[in-house]
Structure formats: C-alpha cells, structure tokens
Amino acid sequence: MPMDEQQQIIDHLEAHQAEIVDWLKAFLRIPSVSADPAFTQGMHEARSFLVERLRRMGLAGVRLLDGDGEPAVYGEWNGAPGRPTLMVYGHYDVQPADPLEQWRTPPFEPTEIDGKLYGRGTSDVKGSTAIALEVIAAFLSVHGRCPVNIKVFLEGEEETGSPSLRTIVARHRDLLQADAVLSADGGRASASVPTINTGARGNAQLEVRLRTALKDLHSGRYGGGVRNALHEMARLVASLHDADGSVAVHGFHDGASPPTDRQRADTAALTYDEAAFFSDVGGSPHGEPDYTARERITLRPALDVNGLWGGYTGGGGKTIVPCEAQAKLTARVVAGQDAGAVIRSVLSHLRRHCPTGCTLDVVAINDGSPASTLAPGHPLVRAAEAVLERETGMRPIHVRLGASVPVTSIFKETLGIDTLMFGFNLPDEDVHAPNEFFRLQSIREGTRAWTLLLAELARHSPAEFHAAPDGSVGT
Amino acid sequence: MPMDEQQQIIDHLEAHQAEIVDWLKAFLRIPSVSADPAFTQGMHEARSFLVERLRRMGLAGVRLLDGDGEPAVYGEWNGAPGRPTLMVYGHYDVQPADPLEQWRTPPFEPTEIDGKLYGRGTSDVKGSTAIALEVIAAFLSVHGRCPVNIKVFLEGEEETGSPSLRTIVARHRDLLQADAVLSADGGRASASVPTINTGARGNAQLEVRLRTALKDLHSGRYGGGVRNALHEMARLVASLHDADGSVAVHGFHDGASPPTDRQRADTAALTYDEAAFFSDVGGSPHGEPDYTARERITLRPALDVNGLWGGYTGGGGKTIVPCEAQAKLTARVVAGQDAGAVIRSVLSHLRRHCPTGCTLDVVAINDGSPASTLAPGHPLVRAAEAVLERETGMRPIHVRLGASVPVTSIFKETLGIDTLMFGFNLPDEDVHAPNEFFRLQSIREGTRAWTLLLAELARHSPAEFHAAPDGSVGT
Numbered sequence: 001m002p003m004d005e006q007q008q009i010i011d012h013l014e015a016h017q018a019e020i021v022d023w024l025k026a027f028l029r030i031p032s033v034s035a036d037p038a039f040t041q042g043m044h045e046a047r048s049f050l051v052e053r054l055r056r057m058g059l060a061g062v063r064l065l066d067g068d069g070e071p072a073v074y075g076e077w078n079g080a081p082g083r084p085t086l087m088v089y090g091h092y093d094v095q096p097a098d099p100l101e102q103w104r105t106p107p108f109e110p111t112e113i114d115g116k117l118y119g120r121g122t123s124d125v126k127g128s129t130a131i132a133l134e135v136i137a138a139f140l141s142v143h144g145r146c147p148v149n150i151k152v153f154l155e156g157e158e159e160t161g162s163p164s165l166r167t168i169v170a171r172h173r174d175l176l177q178a179d180a181v182l183s184a185d186g187g188r189a190s191a192s193v194p195t196i197n198t199g200a201r202g203n204a205q206l207e208v209r210l211r212t213a214l215k216d217l218h219s220g221r222y223g224g225g226v227r228n229a230l231h232e233m234a235r236l237v238a239s240l241h242d243a244d245g246s247v248a249v250h251g252f253h254d255g256a257s258p259p260t261d262r263q264r265a266d267t268a269a270l271t272y273d274e275a276a277f278f279s280d281v282g283g284s285p286h287g288e289p290d291y292t293a294r295e296r297i298t299l300r301p302a303l304d305v306n307g308l309w310g311g312y313t314g315g316g317g318k319t320i321v322p323c324e325a326q327a328k329l330t331a332r333v334v335a336g337q338d339a340g341a342v343i344r345s346v347l348s349h350l351r352r353h354c355p356t357g358c359t360l361d362v363v364a365i366n367d368g369s370p371a372s373t374l375a376p377g378h379p380l381v382r383a384a385e386a387v388l389e390r391e392t393g394m395r396p397i398h399v400r401l402g403a404s405v406p407v408t409s410i411f412k413e414t415l416g417i418d419t420l421m422f423g424f425n426l427p428d429e430d431v432h433a434p435n436e437f438f439r440l441q442s443i444r445e446g447t448r449a450w451t452l453l454l455a456e457l458a459r460h461s462p463a464e465f466h467a468a469p470d471g472s473v474g475t
Numbered sequence: 476m477p478m479d480e481q482q483q484i485i486d487h488l489e490a491h492q493a494e495i496v497d498w499l500k501a502f503l504r505i506p507s508v509s510a511d512p513a514f515t516q517g518m519h520e521a522r523s524f525l526v527e528r529l530r531r532m533g534l535a536g537v538r539l540l541d542g543d544g545e546p547a548v549y550g551e552w553n554g555a556p557g558r559p560t561l562m563v564y565g566h567y568d569v570q571p572a573d574p575l576e577q578w579r580t581p582p583f584e585p586t587e588i589d590g591k592l593y594g595r596g597t598s599d600v601k602g603s604t605a606i607a608l609e610v611i612a613a614f615l616s617v618h619g620r621c622p623v624n625i626k627v628f629l630e631g632e633e634e635t636g637s638p639s640l641r642t643i644v645a646r647h648r649d650l651l652q653a654d655a656v657l658s659a660d661g662g663r664a665s666a667s668v669p670t671i672n673t674g675a676r677g678n679a680q681l682e683v684r685l686r687t688a689l690k691d692l693h694s695g696r697y698g699g700g701v702r703n704a705l706h707e708m709a710r711l712v713a714s715l716h717d718a719d720g721s722v723a724v725h726g727f728h729d730g731a732s733p734p735t736d737r738q739r740a741d742t743a744a745l746t747y748d749e750a751a752f753f754s755d756v757g758g759s760p761h762g763e764p765d766y767t768a769r770e771r772i773t774l775r776p777a778l779d780v781n782g783l784w785g786g787y788t789g790g791g792g793k794t795i796v797p798c799e800a801q802a803k804l805t806a807r808v809v810a811g812q813d814a815g816a817v818i819r820s821v822l823s824h825l826r827r828h829c830p831t832g833c834t835l836d837v838v839a840i841n842d843g844s845p846a847s848t849l850a851p852g853h854p855l856v857r858a859a860e861a862v863l864e865r866e867t868g869m870r871p872i873h874v875r876l877g878a879s880v881p882v883t884s885i886f887k888e889t890l891g892i893d894t895l896m897f898g899f900n901l902p903d904e905d906v907h908a909p910n911e912f913f914r915l916q917s918i919r920e921g922t923r924a925w926t927l928l929l930a931e932l933a934r935h936s937p938a939e940f941h942a943a944p945d946g947s948v949g950t
Contacts, residue, residue, distance in 0.1 A: 035791030096793055102690070160791055201695065205792045214757030215577070218907040220676065220878020223807050224720075224777025225768045226758040230802075231716055231780060237709035245702070282689030282798070283701040284832030293700050302699025305706060306795050311782035312803065316510030316635050317680045317841075318571055319805050319879075320781050320907050323757070327705075328787060330794050332698050357759030366792075403695020403794075432693040432795050 001147045001455045009138045013447040016138075020443060021117070023053070024130040027092075028110040028119045034070055034093035034160045043156055046092040047073055050154055057137035059152060065172050069164030070156030074175070077140065077150045084462045085149035086454070087176065088136065089407055089419070090129030090184040091158035094121035095432045102434035115440050122438035123429035128184035129154065131424055131446035135454065138447075147458035151178055155407060158185065161205055161366045162406040169414040179465040180380055181411050182453070186421025189399040190272055194388040196381055197374075197421040200401035201298070201332040202409060204343035204368030208350060209361045210236065213323035216311070222321050230310045232358050233325035237305055239353050240346070245287040247303045251345035257336035259291075259299040266398045267294050280428060297402040302332040303346060326363065332404065333371055340367030369406030372419065379464045380420035383456040387449055418465065422453065476622045476930045484613045488922040491613075495918060496592070498528070499605040502567075503585040503594045509545055509568035509635045518631060521567040522548055525629055532612035534627060540647050544639030545631030549650070552615065552625045559937045560624035561929070562651065563611065564882055564894070565604030565659040566633035569596035570907045577909035590915050597913035598904035603659035604629065606899055606921035610929065613922075622933035626653055630882060633660065636680055636841045637881040644889040654940040655855055656886050657928070661896025664874040665747055669863040671856055672849075672896040675876035676773070676807040677884060679818035679843030683825060684836045685711065688798035691786070697796050705785045707833050708800035712780055714828050715821070720762040722778045726820035732811035734766075734774040741873045742769050747902075755903060772877040777807040778821060801838065807879065808846055815842030844881035847894065854939045855895035858931040862924055893940065897928065 013020070032046035033039035047064060050073040054062045059075030070093065078085075097107035097120045105111040110119035117127070132152075139146040153176070157163055169176055189195040212227040242248045259267070274293055278285055287296040296302070310325030312318035331346060333339045343365060354360040374381055376398060388396040401421065408419035424446035430436045488495070507521035508514035522539060525548040529537045534550030545568065553560075572582035572595045580586040585594035592602070607627075614621040628651070632638055644651055664670040687702040717723045734742070749768055753760055762771040771777070785800030787793035806821060808814045818840060829835040849856055851873060863871045876896065883894035899921035905911045 035793060036789055038790070096787065096789055096791075098787065098789060098793075099691075159794075203695070203794065205794075207792070212758060215905065215910075216574075216908045217756055217758065218878060219777070219779045219781060219805055220678070220807060220876065221902060221906070222756075222758065222772060223779045223805075223877065224775055225760060225762045225772040225877075226753065226756075227720070227761045228779050230783045231712060234709040234712035234780070234783070235718075237706060238713035241706055243710075245699075278701065281692055281697075281701075283687060283692065283697065283796075285700060286702045286832065287700045297697060297700040300699055302694070304694045304698045304703050304794075304796050305709070305786065306694060306793055306797065307786035307788045308705045308709070308800070309784040309788045311780065312571065312573065313782045313784045313801075314511055314571055314573060315513075316571075317682070317803055317805065317839075318510060318573075318781055318907065319634075319678065319779075321758075321779050322781065325783070326788075328792055330694055330698075330792065332695060357761065364792075401695065402698065402700075403693060427696060430690065431696070432793065433691045435690075 001458060005143060006451055006455050008142055009451045010448055012138050012142050013134060013451065017444065020130065020134050021440065024127060025110040027126050027130060028121055029108055031108045032093050033096050034157050035096050043070055043093065047071065047156065050092055053133065054152060057133065058140045065168050067164035067167030067171060072156060072168055073154040075152045077146055079145050080147065080149045083148045083458050084179040084460060084465060085151060086457060087151045087153050087178040087181045088132050089153050089181050090132055091125055091155040093156045093159050095124065095159050099434060104435055112440065116437040117440055118435060118437045120436055123425040123436050124431035125185045125423060125425065127438035127442065128187065128423035128425055128446060131443060131450055132184045135447055135450040147455045151176065158407065161203065161368050162410060163366060165407060165410050166414060169410065176415060178417055179462045180417050181419035183405060183408065183419050183421045184423050186401055186405045187423040187425035189270055189427060191426050193271055194392045194394050194396040195270065195399045196384045196388065196396050197401055198376065198381065198398045199335065199371060199373040200403060200405045200408060200421065201334055202339045202368060202370040203330050203332050203404035204339040205330050205364065205366040206343050206346055207326070207328045207363040209324060209326045209363050210354065211324050211359045212357065216323050217321040219319040219321050226321055227357050229322045229325040232355065233308065233310060233327060236350050236353055237308065237327065240303060240349065244289055247301065249303065249345050249349040252303065252342060253301060254341065255337040256301055256334050259295060263299055264295065267298060269397050270294065270399055298400040299334060301334050301337060301342065303329065305329050332402065335371045335373050337370060339370050343367065369404065369409045372405065372408035372412065374418055374420065378418060379460045380418060383453060384420055384422060386456050387452040390452065391449055476933060480618060481926055481930050483617055484926045485923050487613050487617050488609060488926065492919065495605065495609050496915065499602060500585040502601050502605060503596055504583055506583045507568050508571050509632050510571050518545055518568065522546065522631065525567055528608065529627060533615045540643050542639035542642030542646060547631060547643055548629040550627045552621055554620050555622065555624045558623045558933050559654040559935060559940060560626060561932060562626045562628050562653040562656045563607050564628050564656050565607055566600055566630040568631045568634050570599065570634050574909060579910055587915065591912040592915055593910060593912045595911055598900040598911050599906035600660045600898060600900065602913035602917065603662065603898035603900055603921060606918060606925055607659045610922055610925040622930045626651065633882070636678065636843050637885060638841060640882060640885050641889060644885065651890060653892055654937045655892050656894035658880060658882065658894050658896045659898050661876055661880050662898035662900035664745055664902060666901050668746055669867045669869055669871040670745065670874045671859045671863065671871050672876055673851065673856065673873045674810065674846060674848040675878060675880050675883060675896065676809055677814045677843060677845040678805050678807050678879040679814040680805050680839065680841040681818050681821055682801070682803045682838040684799060684801045684838050685829065686799050686834045687832065691798050692796040694794040694796050701796055702832050704797045704800040707830065708783065708785060708802060711825050711828055712783065712802065715778060715824065719764055722776065724778065724820055724824040727778065727817060728776060729816065730812040731776055731809050734770060738774055739770065742773065744872045745769065745874055773875040774809060776809050776812060776817065778804065780804050807877065810846045810848050812845060814845050818842065844879065844884040847880065847883035847887065849893055849895065853893060854935045855893060858928060859895055859897060861931050862927040865927065866924055
C-alpha cells in the first residue's frame, strides 16, 4: 500500500478523534464484568454493542462464537486475496470494580481528567481494542479495503482465564484459520522507549476453602481448645513463601527455563525508574534474591493470594472461633512450565500442610494457560520493529510481559499461529485496581501505529508467518 | 419468706408460662445488635420495650443510664429495709446474626421447634434476662413485695465489651450501691450436673490493618516482585501460635495464676462428654499440651483471630496483589492478668514481626476486663448451693466460665461488690453462631430457681456480702 494511502488513513483517524473517543466511552459505560454473575446483562449488552459496530464498519459474517461460556464476537473482511490473514484480537470483558469506595470517579462512567480517561476497562483493554477496530474501520471507510485480510475476534473471558476459548476455537476451527494474530491486549512497557512484547507469563487459578468445625464457635466457650480456621489458613498461606518472598512450594518451579543471557540483557536494557515503579504505588520490592525486580516480574514464576477471608468482617467485634476460611490464589508461570502442573503443586502443598482436624476443599481450579513466546526474527516482530522505529526514531527493545494473555498460547496450541501483542496501554494505568485510566494521547499514537502495522504486514507472504522459528526455546 | 409464699410464686410462674414465652418472643423480635451501627433503631426499640416492662411490673425510678454509649435500662424496688440489696444484671444487646445464610429460621423471628426456642439472643441472654425479670414481677404481683431489695440493671454493650459501663457506673455511683449482683448472664456448664459459676475469663479486643501498597496491584505486573498484604498478614497471624496451638506471644501469659489443685479437681469433676463437646460442633481439640481441654478453655488464657479479610472476595477470580489486609482478634485472660497489658503484648508482637515495607495500624483496641472470681465460702455461692441442691438433689460443683462477663469485674472494681452468675442457658445452644436456641424447659427451671434464690439471699444480712473473702487468689 502506497505511503500516501496510509497517510490518508492517518489523516482520517486524526479528523475523527472526537468520535473515536465518544464510541469508546459508550463501550466503557457497559459494565461487562465477566468474573461476577451479577453482570450477565452487561456482558450481553457489550456483545450487542460490538456486533452492531462490526456490522456498521462493513465486516462480513458478524456473529457470536459460543463455547458454552461467554461467547466471542466475530467479524471478517476477506477482500485481499494472496495477502496475509490477520486475526485481530481484543476482549470486551473487564475486571470487577471493587473496592468501589476507592474510585474517585464512577468506574462505569468514563471521565476525562487532564488528558486521561478514567474508568474500568479503559486501559485493560477496551481502549486498545477500540484502536484496532477504528483502524480497520478507517481503511474500509476511506479506501473500501484493508491491506490484509482481517478476522476480528473479541473475547469475553480474558479476565477469568479464558475457560471456554479452547472450545470456541475447536468448534470454529475452519472459520478461525489465519496466518497470525494481532492482539490489542498486552501493552507497552515504557512511555519513553519503544518496546515489543515477545512473550508473557502464563497463569492458573485456585480457590480453596478450609474448615475446622461445622459452625462458628463462641471464643469464650471454645477459645484455646479448638482449631481456628483463620489460624490454620494463615499457617497454610505463610508456608507458601520463604521470608525473602521466594515460593517455597515443592514442584512450583519445575520446568521453568532459566532466563537466557539475551533475556537478561534485554530486561536490563529497558530503562525505567525502578524506585518510582514501586514508590508510585507505595509498594516495596520483595522477591527472589538472585533476580532483579524486573526479572522477578517477567522472567520468573510467582504465586499470589488474591483474596482471603473468614470469620466476622462487619463493624465492631464478634467473639467467635471462625469455622471456615477461604482463599483465592493465582500462579504466574514462565516458558517451559505446565501451568496446570504448577497450580496442582500448590494444591498438593496446601493439602500436605493441612493438619488433621481440618478439611481443605477446592472451590475452583483453572489450569489456565502456559507462557507465550515469540522469536526475535519472527515477521510479526520485524514488522513491529519497522513501524515503531519509523514512528519514534528509536530502536525498539524486546521485553516480556509479567501479565498473562492466555489467548496467545491457546491460539498457538490450537491453530498453530503466533501472536503479536500490540496494545497501547502503559504500566502505570492502574489496571485491575481502582481509578484505572488510559491516556487519550495513546489513542492517537495507537491508531497511527496500527495503520502502519497493517500496511507493513501486507509486505509479507502468508507463508512467512508459518515458517518463523519457534520462540519458545532459548530466546 | 415462708415456704408457702415461695410456692405461690412458683405456682404463679407455672400458670403464666405461655405469657412469659410470648413476652420473651416479643423481646427477641427486636434486632438489638450492638456491634453494628446499622441496628441503632433496634437498640432504641429494645430499651423502650424494657422501660415499659419495668414500669408495668411496678419498679420505681425506671430510666436510662447513659455513659456516652448504649445506655443501660434501670429500675428499682426498695421495699425491704434491712434486707440485702441485689443488683439484677442482664443485657439486651445481642451478637450480629451473620452468616445469615446458615440460619434455618429467621434470626429475629423466634421459632419453637421440639421444645427449643430458636433465634438470635435466645440463649445469650434475653432468655435468662426474661427469667430474672419474670420472677421479680411475680413477687410484686402476687405478694406486692420482694424478699430483697432489687436494682435491675440491663446493659446494652455486653457483646461489644462493655466500653461505656465504667462511665455509667461513675455517673450513677450512688444510685447503683448494692450488696451484690445477680447476673442472668453466665450460664450452666452441664445439663446433668448442677454447677455454680465461680469465675470467668476476662477479655480484650484488637483490630489491626496491614498495608503493603497504596492500592491493589495487577498480579501480572507486580506478582513476584512486591509484598502482598495477605501474605504478610498470614505470616503475622501464623506467628501468634506454635504448631500445638500454644500462644507464642512474649508476655501473653504474664500474671496468669497457675490453676490450683482445687480448680483442677473441680474442673475434672465436671462430668461431660468431651468427645461429644467437640464432635457436636465438628471441631477437634487443639491447644496447650499440658492442660486438659476443659482447663484450656476455662483456666488458661487464649488468643483468637475472629475475622480476617483482604483482597478480592467476590465471585470468580481477580488477579491482584492485595494492598491491604485486616484482622480482628480477642484475647481471653485469666485470674491475675491485666487484660490491657495482655492485648498490648499481642500488638507489640505484631509490630515487632511486621516487616519493613508494611505498615500496621490499630483500627480499634479495647482493654476489656480482667477475669472475675468468687470465693467458695461467699454467701452468693452458699445461697446458690442451697437452692440447686434442693432443686436437683445433687451437690453442685464449682466451675469457671471460659467466656467473659465484663460486668462482674467492672462492678467489683467500681462498686466493690461481687457477682453470682446464675443464667440458665446451656453450653450447646450455639451462642454467637447461627441457629442459637434456648430450651423452653430452662424457663421453668430458671424461674423456680430464681424464686428460691431471692428468698435464700434474704436470710443473709447485707454486711455478710461485703465481708466475704476475696476469691481472686488461691481458690
């Protein structure tokens, strides 16, 4: 595609920034929280809203793809025969908004303040999803065609670990054939240096319930003489890590590829203010002593308790010996690890350490997805490098994400295709936390970059994407 | 008072059992939860209800006694000059009803099933409070007089540790002068053997909040690299006890009088099915190895976490590193201990073990009350022995309560008078738990015994109650 045609798209997007933001705001007002059944209606509304958008922009075959969970929204444009077919991935579900009282603006009423758009899902990942859709819409609107073939795939279960994604792919394998995936999820690692995501940690989830009695007991009548579910749960949780923050679970690190020299060098090359990274959130560095902070959160597995509760949590006091405690945990896994085996090592540890007189039940377990990786010479990586270098004048460095994007490994496993994460969010945007925001400037930067990327990818033959080396070993 | 006059009271109470139960049910329908500000109206209603009752039964000076917390309800009858003056103590507040979903009948709709009355407060302690009031009412109704002078004092903060009781007493010291206290709180230890409560553990409360960051963090972005508030709180809680259940806090046992031979013998003499005591509630014995189960829960201090929470506790998962965790704790203390010093030893322990990078704040601390004790030869004990032996044909044994009745130590400390706990609840009635109940038969037994007790106490001179030996040492 000639440069002036690309420029026309960029100019068109520039001229329509206000409409783009308006549409994004409408998308953000829909409370599509996949984790909580109370938001079923929000999930339904989000799908209807996207179906309407994909149809209006001129995609064909717009429909829901069901896998017995939250369906994905799908649409395609196949007008570039001989050119690569790119699956454009985003997700329409968002994290729960709790704790609500800590939001300074309503989570589902997007609010602009000083160039930032606040609201649940702004950064993760409705903002970047909108960028991808607007670029496709602009190509179709201005030129009536795209540089490549497009299959838009918008998932509804990213925030819950994509439990039915494999089923969706299995049921629609032919429809979803593509040469590669461009993901709107998986953002930028730095505001000052251009980065390319060449991989992400995988994750798996576990929720357990520990019981010590049939009912809560009066702490005067029983205190000092019976097991207390919160004491026992605390002992179990405390046993998961050593004092330095290293995971102390037997088998937890099994399979984890040690970081290569190149990965350690790339990780070190990412200039960022480590002190600010922690002090901005009031946190303090803590973890495996032999690794830098950034290595710990991108190249090493991790185990976190995400929620824990038991006993009386209301106002004032209640003098009970609680009979039950519950905990939610997630493991982050790295290249070489089997996420299911890792989370089961945690469960085995808990069971092994659970004393007589207590029962430990699994409330939920989700094998999740392995880590994903992309080789440095992959055409997706080279195309992204070309675009980012042209846009910024700097040579992009390769980084890995600490967060998980299960879709990348699931598409690799089920369809044999690689994913480039090309989201435009930034690390400080409070995703999964109160007061999540997205920079409005990122919409401008993102729509420019996606325009150039689609044109750049059109220069490769479809076969090149499949001939790329496997990035999962030694990169 | 002649025996036939006592019998007339007993016959009168027998004839009015249905009305007694109806009045108790109306009392139970009032949700007087002192711990939770949402129940302010229930507290107010309970007071109005009791004021009306005390006036109707013919007490004088009926009024609320305020100490800047929940006021106490007061009324008196002073028509027995030269006879002892007994303060009759009960409390109108109840524990919170959570977890609501575990109740089989509505907590504030008293429900009779198989001779048991189910509902929050039935056993603790509206049932026994009703017994005391009905006996006084019967004396006044049948004979126009009581065997002793009576000062009814119904507290509204027993379930929250009686924070304003000292203030109430200080403001109304002259009004509250009495020779001894008869408490409707502090129940029976056995359904088969008559027992007399000669003491109770004291207690103190602490609520702490631990923070590791300003906000919840994305577990992908930060997991493995920062402190997790739930991991740290779990380590703190786990450090409070040894694996065998012994409290591991330096200074926690300071001052605790070792159980005397007599106390150990009395404790051993209480025949009860220890296996059933635990298996009935699905619990398993756990605690200091050198003590029997019953010794642990009556003669030894104890430390329990009553509630703990942090992070995401809703449906599904949320991949965060929680920034905050909170815990409620209570200590039970025994004779010789300073409850405030004990709870501060716990706080010191938590602060000492709280690592750099975490902040530990005190949400609430309540010095509570010390343990209470009553000497074996005290006229209150002798009167209770006479009544119970006459009613059961068995020699009552002396027991101590594991639960705390702060009023006993506060009245001792502020007014210099001793308390006999003469409640009629039984240990299996699920106080502080769902499905609390009170046996209807206990109303019959309790009203008989209180009738005889008031008559028996009238045989003592007022001075005898003050000359009684101090029970706090070596008994």
